[in-house]
Amino acid sequence: MISKKRKGDKYEMIKTKKLSALIMMMALLFGLCGIAQAANTANQTVLYQVTDINAISVSGNPGTLIMNAATAGALPDAVSDSSTSYSVTTNGTTKKITAKIDSAMPTDLALKVFLTAPNVSGASAIRAVLTTAEADVVTGIGPVVASDLTIRYELHPAGTTPPTPTSGTKTVTFTLTDQ
Amino acid sequence: MQGFAPLSFLRELEWSIIKKAVLLFFIPIAFLNLSELSACAVDVYATGGWKLTINSSCLAGGAGSGLIESFESSLDASMINITGTSGSADAWRVRVRKSEALRLHGVALYVKRTGDGTGSGTISGGTSYTAVETSDVDFFDGCGDRTGITIQYKVSGISINVPPGIYSTTITFTVVGR
Numbered sequence: 001m002i003s004k005k006r007k008g009d010k011y012e013m014i015k016t017k018k019l020s021a022l023i024m025m026m027a028l029l030f031g032l033c034g035i036a037q038a039a040n041t042a043n044q045t046v047l048y049q050v051t052d053i054n055a056i057s058v059s060g061n062p063g064t065l066i067m068n069a070a071t072a073g074a075l076p077d078a079v080s081d082s083s084t085s086y087s088v089t090t091n092g093t094t095k096k097i098t099a100k101i102d103s104a105m106p107t108d109l110a111l112k113v114f115l116t117a118p119n120v121s122g123a124s125a126i127r128a129v130l131t132t133a134e135a136d137v138v139t140g141i142g143p144v145v146a147s148d149l150t151i152r153y154e155l156h157p158a159g160t161t162p163p164t165p166t167s168g169t170k171t172v173t174f175t176l177t178d179q
Numbered sequence: 180m181q182g183f184a185p186l187s188f189l190r191e192l193e194w195s196i197i198k199k200a201v202l203l204f205f206i207p208i209a210f211l212n213l214s215e216l217s218a219c220a221v222d223v224y225a226t227g228g229w230k231l232t233i234n235s236s237c238l239a240g241g242a243g244s245g246l247i248e249s250f251e252s253s254l255d256a257s258m259i260n261i262t263g264t265s266g267s268a269d270a271w272r273v274r275v276r277k278s279e280a281l282r283l284h285g286v287a288l289y290v291k292r293t294g295d296g297t298g299s300g301t302i303s304g305g306t307s308y309t310a311v312e313t314s315d316v317d318f319f320d321g322c323g324d325r326t327g328i329t330i331q332y333k334v335s336g337i338s339i340n341v342p343p344g345i346y347s348t349t350i351t352f353t354v355v356g357r
Contacts, residue, residue, distance in 0.1 A: 040221055040222055040223055040354045040355070041223065041352065041353045041354075042223045042224050042225035042259065042351070042352045043349050043350065043351050043352075044225050044227065044228045044229075044257050044350040044352070045228045045347055045348070045350070046228065046229045046231075046277075046288060046332055046334070046348050046350055047228070047229070047230045047231070047345065047347040048230070048231040048233060048250075048337070048345075048346050048347070049230070049231070049232045049233065049344070050233045050337065050341050050342070050343050050344060050346070051232065051233065051234040051235075051343055052234075052343050053233075053234060053235050053237075053238070053246075053339065053343075054235065055235050055238060055242035055243075057243065086242075087241075087242040087243025087244075088242055088243060089235075089238055089241075089242050089243060089244060089245070089339060091340070091341065091343060092343075093342070143339050143340045143342075145243065145244060145245045145339050146243060147242075147243030147244070148243070
């Protein structure tokens with residue numbers, strides 16, 4: 001009985017060795033292939049950089065604003081022009097548009113501008129009196145592509161007496177910038 | 180003594196099952212792997228790459244318009260060499276994949292083979308754009324050594340909503356036996 005048990009143990013040992021040898025052989029084969037396959041791939045890098053994109057343009061010049069009517073007993077009527085528009089594209093998240101004129105207006109006249117805000121959450125328009133200093137006209141602009149947004153100019157009498165007859169040309173500069 | 184007989188029988192049965200498993204499963208796999216070793220010897224090398232800068236000049240129509248639909252690299256942005264084949268009858272296939280990065284923001288990447296390269300073997304396929312995914316897709320086939328195979332890239336789907344920044348992806352070309 002003991003002899004049979006020893007024979008059984010020996011047999012078990014041989015089986016275990018055989019099995020181990022097989023497993024090692026399999027591991028070697030898989031390992032060899034792994035090593036060989038490591039050389040049959042090649043890498044390349046595709047890189048793209050998106051820079052700040054801020055573009056604004058206007059459609060042209062508004063018509064001449066002529067102040068020539070008044071109600072008796074009141075200051076001359078304000079006049080306006082909404083014939084021009086602007087377009088804007090930006091990938092910024094907190095942008096604004098400012099406006100300024102190249103030289104000061106007569107003291108008895110006020111030139112105002114009102115831009116339609118692009119349809120983007122958080123954007124709002126401000127009716128601003130144009131001076132030679134930058135004034136915010138649209139704020140809270142996020143990433144947007146928008147075109148043909150109306151620009152409205154208004155010429156108002158300033159002060160308490162009618163403006164002196166005069167004429168002039170102003171260059172209005174709109175700037176899309178960080179808020 | 181009587182008790183050993185069933186135990187021994189079970190052990191024999193167990194060993195028999197193991198042997199059969201080895202014969203039926205592992206040995207065929209080993210042969211498959213051995214047969215692939217010849218294909219594994221084929222090497223692929225790639226040089227070049229592509230750097231794309233997107234700025235205001237990339238707007239389709241200036242202010243008020245979005246970015247152009249797609250961007251293409253030069254015709255020879257990358258060059259691939261296939262070497263180490265056993266001869267002009269040794270058939271291979273190049274597969275391609277990309278890393279995860281460009282999946283962001285809906286950006287799609289494509290590759291196209293723009294040249295045959297030179298060599299004793301042949302080359303076919305891959306001459307129209309192939310969308311590169313994060314898992315391997317077949318790109319082009321060939322036989323024997325080929326060098327100087329030119330590759331062009333295309334990126335599409337970059338919108339104004341992609342925040343400013345630098346984005347990159349690794350393109351992996353893999354050659355496998357056919």
